Amino acid sequence: MNPPFGIPPELFTILLALGLLAGFVGLNGLVLVYLERKVAGHIQRRPGPFEVGPHGILQPLADALKLVGKQLITPRGADKWLFWTAPIISFAPVFVLFLPIPFGPVLTAMEMDLGLLLILAFAGINVLALCLAGWSSENKWSLLGAARAVAQSVAYEIPLLLAVLAIAFQFGSLNLSTIVSGQGAWPWQWNIMVQPVAFFIYFVCALAETNRAPFDLPEAESELTAGFHTEYSGMGFGIFFLAEYANMIVVCAVATALFLGGWNGPAAPGVWWFLVKVYLLLLVMMWFRWTYPRVRFDQLLNLSWKWLLPLALINLLVTLVLVKI
Amino acid sequence: MAEADFSLKPADLDQDQAPIRIDPLEKIFDVCRSMSLWPMTFGLACCAIEMMAVGMARFDLARYGAEVFRPSPRQSDLMIVAGTVTKKMAPAVVRLYEQMPGPKWVMALGNCSISGGPFNYKGQYNVVEGVDRIIPVDVYVPGCPPRPEALLEGLFMIQEKITGKRWWPVAKPVGAAEVKRGAQ
Numbered sequence: 204m205n206p207p208f209g210i211p212p213e214l215f216t217i218l219l220a221l222g223l224l225a226g227f228v229g230l231n232g233l234v235l236v237y238l239e240r241k242v243a244g245h246i247q248r249r250p251g252p253f254e255v256g257p258h259g260i261l262q263p264l265a266d267a268l269k270l271v272g273k274q275l276i277t278p279r280g281a282d283k284w285l286f287w288t289a290p291i292i293s294f295a296p297v298f299v300l301f302l303p304i305p306f307g308p309v310l311t312a313m314e315m316d317l318g319l320l321l322i323l324a325f326a327g328i329n330v331l332a333l334c335l336a337g338w339s340s341e342n343k344w345s346l347l348g349a350a351r352a353v354a355q356s357v358a359y360e361i362p363l364l365l366a367v368l369a370i371a372f373q374f375g376s377l378n379l380s381t382i383v384s385g386q387g388a389w390p391w392q393w394n395i396m397v398q399p400v401a402f403f404i405y406f407v408c409a410l411a412e413t414n415r416a417p418f419d420l421p422e423a424e425s426e427l428t429a430g431f432h433t434e435y436s437g438m439g440f441g442i443f444f445l446a447e448y449a450n451m452i453v454v455c456a457v458a459t460a461l462f463l464g465g466w467n468g469p470a471a472p473g474v475w476w477f478l479v480k481v482y483l484l485l486l487v488m489m490w491f492r493w494t495y496p497r498v499r500f501d502q503l504l505n506l507s508w509k510w511l512l513p514l515a516l517i518n519l520l521v522t523l524v525l526v527k528i
Numbered sequence: 529m530a531e532a533d534f535s536l537k538p539a540d541l542d543q544d545q546a547p548i549r550i551d552p553l554e555k556i557f558d559v560c561r562s563m564s565l566w567p568m569t570f571g572l573a574c575c576a577i578e579m580m581a582v583g584m585a586r587f588d589l590a591r592y593g594a595e596v597f598r599p600s601p602r603q604s605d606l607m608i609v610a611g612t613v614t615k616k617m618a619p620a621v622v623r624l625y626e627q628m629p630g631p632k633w634v635m636a637l638g639n640c641s642i643s644g645g646p647f648n649y650k651g652q653y654n655v656v657e658g659v660d661r662i663i664p665v666d667v668y669v670p671g672c673p674p675r676p677e678a679l680l681e682g683l684f685m686i687q688e689k690i691t692g693k694r695w696w697p698v699a700k701p702v703g704a705a706e707v708k709r710g711a712q
Contacts, residue, residue: 244590253591254696255563262593268560269605274543274629276602424569429600436602436629 217302217313224301231452232445236263239489246493273437280341281434289339290435290442293332296325297449304456305380307466307474319377322457323364326412329450330356333414333421333431336443340434348430351500352421355411358507363408365515366401369522370394370461379457383465393464400518402462404511409454411503413447416492420500455484536615536656539622539663543630555691561605561631562687562695566596568604570624573611575638575673587676594683601627606686607663608679612640612647613656625663633690635682636665639672646672 210218237252237260244251252259277283303318305311315321330352337349373394374382386393395402411418422430432443459465459480466473498506571579582589589595598604601624613621625634636659639645644657659665666689669682677699688694 240590240595244588247585249585249588249590251588251590252593252595253588255593259591259593262564265560265563265593266596268557269564272557272561272631273605274631276627276629424599429598429603432603433600434602440603 220302220313221298224298228297228301228445228449228452232448233263233267235448235451235485236266236444238486239492242486242489243493246490267441270437270441275439276434276436278341278434282339282341285335285339286434287439289332289336290439290446292335293329293446294442294449296328297446297453299325300450300453303379304453305383305460305465306456306477307472310474311380314378314380316376316378318379319367319371319382319457322453323367326450326453327356327360329446332446336435337431340431342434344428344433345431348421348423348427348433351423351427352414352431354500355414355418355420355503358504359408359411359511362404362507362511362515363412365512365519366404366408367457367461369398369401369515369519372519372522372526373397379460379465383460383467386464386467388464388467388469390464392467393462395462398462398518398522400514401522402458404515404518405458405462407506407511409458410488410491411507413450413454413488415451415488417495417498418503419492419497420503423497425497451485451488452481455481455488458484536618536662537622538661539625541664558691562690564593564596565606565633565683565686566598566604567594567606567608568601568624568628569597569599570607571610572613572617572621573638573640575610575640578673578676578679579608579610579637582676582679587680589680589683592680592683592687601625602629604628605632607632607634608637609634609641609659609663609665610637612645613659613662614654615656616654618656618662621659622662633666633686634659634663635667635669635679635686636660637669637679637682638674639670642668642670 240262241251241259252262255262255265277286300322302313303311303315303321333352334349337345337347337352340346370382371377374385376382382394390396414421420430421427422432424430427433432440435443456477459477463480463484464476465480466477468476567579571577581587583595583597594606601607605628607625607628609621625632636642640647640655641659644652644655647655648657656662667682667685669678671678674682684694684696
């Protein structure tokens with residue numbers, strides 16, 4: 204494809220990808236809201252949204268428009284600027300996160316050698332947004348939620364990095380496309396067969412990173428009202444939600460690329476395999492959410508520091524020894 | 529010691545008005561609003577048990593997109609006053625109402641919140657006789673407690689109030705003959 208107006212081709216690819224990604228993220232938000240509510244419904248033996256459109260498929264659209272049409276309230280004691288920058292900070296890194304993800308053999312927005320590092324670095328910014336949101340709301344629940352978010356993120360970032368590092372050492376690369384092409388089409392050729400422990404650690408940490416149940420302590424409804432977004436109305440809350448769903452897709456996409464063979468698959472073009480795997484992982488996340496009760500905060504930290512971290516270290520050591528041999 | 533002030537203070541009804549209003553667009557927004565009324569997780573007495581029943585599998589409020597019970601008043605559209613409003617609770621109810629962002633709606637569920645119900649007698653000193661004395665109510669759902677179906681009907685009436693259209697079929701009242709047949 205020749206870019207118009209003499210734009211350098213690389214820049215053109217990135218701009219085009221950003222445009223497509225914005226659409227993809229928005230559409231995915233709608234699909235996931237619908238899926239989440241349907242999955243919740245069916246797990247609890249009820250139909251879920253059903254009357255708004257056939258089988259309720261227009262439900263997320265109605266929700267989105269309603270959120271847009273709500274009054275935006277800034278609490279009197281809040282720091283106005285920080286308060287409204289926080290949702291933007293939580294959503295902005297999402298675009299960077301999607302750039303190095305290999306959706307297909309050629310469908311990668313930006314091929315780069317440090318793709319994995321870029322994702323891990325920018326995924327941490329979300330926590331900053333939660334922290335700012337909690338701090339600037341001038342609300343005790345928000346502040347407690349933010350404190351939990353930060354503590355949780357510090358605890359879970361480390362085992363997550365160690366789990367991912369094992370894969371990186373095994374392939375000698377931080378480029379997601381290289382890692383994907385090192386795996387085969389069939390499940391027994393995937394990394395999850397070689398590194399089941401790393402996958403387990405990664406997935407548990409990913410749940411905690413995206414604040415999904417059973418680790419949704421920053422917004423624990425039963426104790427903290429709505430946690431860090433207690434004071435956000437209308438689209439402020441909507442953007443936090445969209446960012447959460449986008450982050451879920453990112454962690455699932457990285458898990459797919461690292462452990463589940465990425466776009467490798469028999470027959471059918473790679474993109475479809477990639478999307479199918481990502482959505483299956485997302486469904487597993489939803490299944491967890493509606494199955495497990497929320498853990499207590501000390502349990503959450505104990506799990507990370509006392510079990511996952513040593514496990515990840517041992518896993519890394521074993522991997523290193525095996526790679527060297 | 530100064531005497532405590534137990535007089536009821538009605539809610540402040542000031543709301544930001546939309547800076548621009550485009551009528552055809554507003555109609556679409558209204559339909560969306562009526563189809564995603566998120567209620568507040570907020571129950572005062574036994575009617576709240578019926579409210580929970582509506583969310584469960586048998587009646588399933590989710591079918592009409594209203595199962596998202598938000599814990600924070602900032603994110604909810606509908607306040608279901610489910611139960612007896614005591615004078616001690618009244619200021620909290622008023623504050624919660626004021627904290628909700630507009631547009632917002634209120635449903636008075638059960639006799640207690642409509643008029644004080646069984647607590648409406650001479651010499652009664654602790655119950656607010658009708659929540660409409662402190663906050664504006666859109667729909668009254670009578671019953672002690674109301675059946676879950678009644679709550680659903682109340683929801684439909686709020687939807688009708690927002691959009692000016694009845695969206696779902698009306699259930700036929702059971703005729704006397706049918707009642708007799710059922711009794712045999």
